[in-house]
Amino acid sequence: MSIRERLSGNEAAATAMKQINPDVVAAFPITPSTEIPQYFSTFVANGTVDTEFVAVESEHSAMSACIGAEAAGARAMTATSANGLSLMWEMIYIASSLRLPIVLSLVNRAVSGPLNIHCDHSDAMGVRDSGWIMLFSETNQEAYDNTLMAHRIAEHKDVMLPLMVCQDGFITSHAIENIELVEDDKVKEFVGEYHPEHYLLNKEEPIAVGPLDLQAYLFEHKAQQATAMKNAKQVILDVSKDFEKMTGRSYGLFEEYKLEDAEVAIVCMNSTAGTTKFVVDNLRAEGIKAGLLKIRVFRPFPGEEIAKALSHIKAMAILDRADSLNAAGGALFEDVTSSMYVNNVHVPAINYVYGIGGRDTKADDIKSVYMDLLDIVKTNKIDNPYRYLGLRKEAQK
Amino acid sequence: MDNLIEIRWHGRGGQGAKTASLLLADAAFNTGKYIQGFPEYGPERMGAPLTAYNRISSTPITIHSNIYEPDYVVVVDDTLLESVDVTAGLKETGAIVINTTKSADYLRSALKGYKGDIYTINARKISEEALGKYFPNTPMLAAIVKVSGIMTDEALLEDMKDSFKHKFAKKPEVIDGNMKALELALKEVKKI
Numbered sequence: 040m041s042i043r044e045r046l047s048g049n050e051a052a053a054t055a056m057k058q059i060n061p062d063v064v065a066a067f068p069i070t071p072s073t074e075i076p077q078y079f080s081t082f083v084a085n086g087t088v089d090t091e092f093v094a095v096e097s098e099h100s101a102m103s104a105c106i107g108a109e110a111a112g113a114r115a116m117t118a119t120s121a122n123g124l125s126l127m128w129e130m131i132y133i134a135s136s137l138r139l140p141i142v143l144s145l146v147n148r149a150v151s152g153p154l155n156i157h158c159d160h161s162d163a164m165g166v167r168d169s170g171w172i173m174l175f176s177e178t179n180q181e182a183y184d185n186t187l188m189a190h191r192i193a194e195h196k197d198v199m200l201p202l203m204v205c206q207d208g209f210i211t212s213h214a215i216e217n218i219e220l221v222e223d224d225k226v227k228e229f230v231g232e233y234h235p236e237h238y239l240l241n242k243e244e245p246i247a248v249g250p251l252d253l254q255a256y257l258f259e260h261k262a263q264q265a266t267a268m269k270n271a272k273q274v275i276l277d278v279s280k281d282f283e284k285m286t287g288r289s290y291g292l293f294e295e296y297k298l299e300d301a302e303v304a305i306v307c308m309n310s311t312a313g314t315t316k317f318v319v320d321n322l323r324a325e326g327i328k329a330g331l332l333k334i335r336v337f338r339p340f341p342g343e344e345i346a347k348a349l350s351h352i353k354a355m356a357i358l359d360r361a362d363s364l365n366a367a368g369g370a371l372f373e374d375v376t377s378s379m380y381v382n383n384v385h386v387p388a389i390n391y392v393y394g395i396g397g398r399d400t401k402a403d404d405i406k407s408v409y410m411d412l413l414d415i416v417k418t419n420k421i422d423n424p425y426r427y428l429g430l431r432k433e434a435q436k
Numbered sequence: 437m438d439n440l441i442e443i444r445w446h447g448r449g450g451q452g453a454k455t456a457s458l459l460l461a462d463a464a465f466n467t468g469k470y471i472q473g474f475p476e477y478g479p480e481r482m483g484a485p486l487t488a489y490n491r492i493s494s495t496p497i498t499i500h501s502n503i504y505e506p507d508y509v510v511v512v513d514d515t516l517l518e519s520v521d522v523t524a525g526l527k528e529t530g531a532i533v534i535n536t537t538k539s540a541d542y543l544r545s546a547l548k549g550y551k552g553d554i555y556t557i558n559a560r561k562i563s564e565e566a567l568g569k570y571f572p573n574t575p576m577l578a579a580i581v582k583v584s585g586i587m588t589d590e591a592l593l594e595d596m597k598d599s600f601k602h603k604f605a606k607k608p609e610v611i612d613g614n615m616k617a618l619e620l621a622l623k624e625v626k627k628i
Contacts, residue, residue: 045465157477177500210500214474215461217496310500317499399502 041286042220048211051179051218052118052144052204053078055186057088058226061142062113062233065093065104067123070156071208072146075118098123102130102141109139110248112238114190116141120208121148121162128166134201135170136264137249140193141201143171144186147309147360148208149396157397158208160308160360163337164370170264172202172271173338175308177294179216181335182206184288187221190230191278197270205337207310209397221286229285268339275336292341294333295348297323301330303412304349306375307358308334311393311400318405329409334371342378349379354387354415356408358428362392368425387415393428404429439495441584442503445488446522447512449481452573456512457488459577459599460586464492466595467587472497485520492586506530510580512559512572514538517546528552533579533625535559535572540628555583557625566617567610574614578621589622 046054053075056064064083066076076092083092091108095101098119105115119127124145134141149155150162163173172192176182185204193202206212221229237246252260272292279290294312297319298304305315312333322329332348349355357376359369367373372390379386391408394400408428415421427435443460447453454475461473472491478484489503507530511522514536523532531553534543543554559575567574581592596618600611 045461045471207500209474209477213477214472214500215458216472217465217470313498313500401501401504402499 042222044218044220045215046179046218047074047213047215048176048179048182048206049074049146049213050078051183052146052186052206053082054220055183055226056116056144057082058221058223059114059116059187059190059230060088060227061090061116063091063093063105063108063115064117065095065101065108065115066117066119067095067098067101069098069120069123071148071158071212072118072120072123072144074212075144075146098126099130102127102134105141106130106134106137106139109134109141110137110238111240112235114194114233116143118144118146120146121150121156124162124166125150131166131169131171133249136260138199138264138267139201140190140199142186142189142193143201143203144182145203145205146208146212147205155396156208158210158360159395159397160205161362163203163205164361164363166203167338167370170200170268171338172198172200172268172275173336174202174204175335175337176204176206176211177310177312177333179206179211179214180218180288182211183218183220184282184286184290185335187226187229188275188278188282188290190233191281192271192275194233194235195271195274195278196236198267198274200264200267200271205309210310219286219288225285229281272336272339272341290335292336292344293348294331294335296331296333298330298332298348300328302328302353303409303416304330304332304352304355305358305405305408306332306334306345306349306355306371308337308371309360311358311360311405314400314402315405318402318409321402322406322409327409327413337371340374340378342374343382345375346379346382346384349375349386350384352386354389354412356389356391356412358391358393358408360392360394362395372425387419387421389415389421389424389426391426391428398429400429440491440493440497441508441586442506443490443492443508443510443580443584444503444506444526445490445510445512446516446520447486447488448516449484449486451512452571453486453510453512453576454488456510456573456577457490459573459596460490460580461492462599463577463581463592463595464490464586467591469494470497476502485516508533508580508584510576511535512576517543523547523550526550526552531555531583533557533576533583535576543628553583554628555579555625556628557621559621562617562620562624566620567613574617575621578618579625582622582625592622593618
């Protein structure tokens with residue numbers, strides 16, 4: 040039987056880490072993810088876990104310590120947000136290119152400046168091409184569940200890539216919600232032990248990690264990384280299947296909420312998907328065929344599957360909680376629409392940049408998007424595909 | 437989600453409004469409900485106005501935004517009545533609970549004609565009597581439970597006894613005082 044609990048998103052992530060009991064956690068505090076290593080350090084101090092906790096002096100060092108630990112053959116985890124991730128930037132790429140399956144809990148927050156501690160996805164979007172698997176979580180439950188599945192995915196021999204579990208700063212990280220926890224022994228069995236094929240501390244097989252890699256082979260190594268990312272899709276599905284057997288909770292590459300017979304749809308990630316479900320229910324009660332596609336797996340990007348799932352929609356809106364500032368549209372918008380294009384599916388699509396710097400996204404905001412979509416269906420006209428949602432009126436000029 | 441109850445807390449940094457909202461979430465959780473408890477973080481500092489929220493429902497809650505049309509509002513510090521529009525969006529079928537000793541006439545005028553029920557409680561007196569110090573959050577927690585009827589008095593007292601044992605494991609001497617504050621508040625919250 041699962042354990043009925045109420046935890047904040049940060050508590051949920053820290054609890055998952057406690058149950059995983061990794062060999063090494065190296066972290067430096069930054070709001071709103073600070074509580075994760077804070078709670079975890081108490082588990083270390085109390086002897087609940089036997090993890091080596093490395094209280095480093097910066098995020099660059101946190102990621103470096105995780106890289107060292109994983110290269111040595113250990114299982115390593117960390118947590119960060121926003122500028123913390125920015126400071127890890129150099130090592131983020133090294134972690135993925137050295138094929139080290141580090142697991143990072145990313146509590147999404149706006150990257151400065153000006154200084155803002157609240158939620159948006161600009162931190163995650165900054166590393167979307169770094170070769171990390173990226174899972175997004177609507178609720179505390181999903182942040183917990185994704186973390187429990189993380190090592191099985193990342194450490195799979197066909198993958199061997201680092202993985203980050205994203206959740207919305209404050210909105211879920213600091214909100215207490217109901218959650219179903221898995222018993223410690225079941226988690227232990229599910230996650231299993233980590234036995235890397237190659238590792239530095241194996242005296243039987245001396246290896247070098249991260250040496251010079253010039254014109255002769257870097258290209259091939261990058262292509263191998265790309266293959267691993269493609270492989271991750273099936274591994275994620277397989278691990279999710281096993282997780283469902285254990286918990287009854289079903290996870291795919293994305294969640295389709297009342298999408299099957301929908302005429303208008305929103306595509307979004309993290310906590311806003313929950314608010315969107317609330318709005319979809321209300322609109323359905325009024326007879327409006329609204330639906331939602333919530334991205335769980337953002338990297339690898341399930342473009343073909345998404346194009347198929349949205350092929351019957353009459354108009355759709357893709358919501359980006361980060362602006363790419365490219366005068367063309369947000370990252371998720373570009374990924375979704377380009378996937379549709381290469382899969383020969385055309386659905387009228389608009390983009391909304393929303394929720395920047397923690398701007399609250401209300402049910403009414405989401406409802407207005409569906410109303411805009413209904414209008415597009417009716418008029419068959421899109422004036423401007425790149426829009427803002429929840430921006431102060433005077434700034435929309 | 438017709439059974440959804442939404443509550444907004446107004447307090448000042450350091451008064452425990454955030455803690456009270458989390459305790460209310462805890463207590464409702466223990467009666468089998470789905471809950472949310474979350475503060476709206478601004479530039480946190482002692483004395484600055486802050487807002488915290490609760491959602492309580494018998495079915496799962498998916499919405500993840502702040503609360504704009506609450507069923508109930510709790511005002512932990514009555515000096516906020518002058519600077520914050522505490523009844524903004526508050527349903528007239530709902531109620532507001534204020535920690536105050538001010539007159540009914542003053543409150544009615546400060547609330548700009550709010551037509552729902554107005555309840556008051558002197559949380560300072562209760563807290564000082566029960567705890568010897570001013571911690572308004574425990575009396576306000578009891579007051580909102582009483583006014584909203586989220587659970588029975590007995591269920592609250594029983595549940596909070598367990599919570600306090602856990603929360604104050606390192607200072608058990610304050611448990612009895614907090615329990616007394618709850619009991620007094622359940623009795624003394626009054627409709628004007």
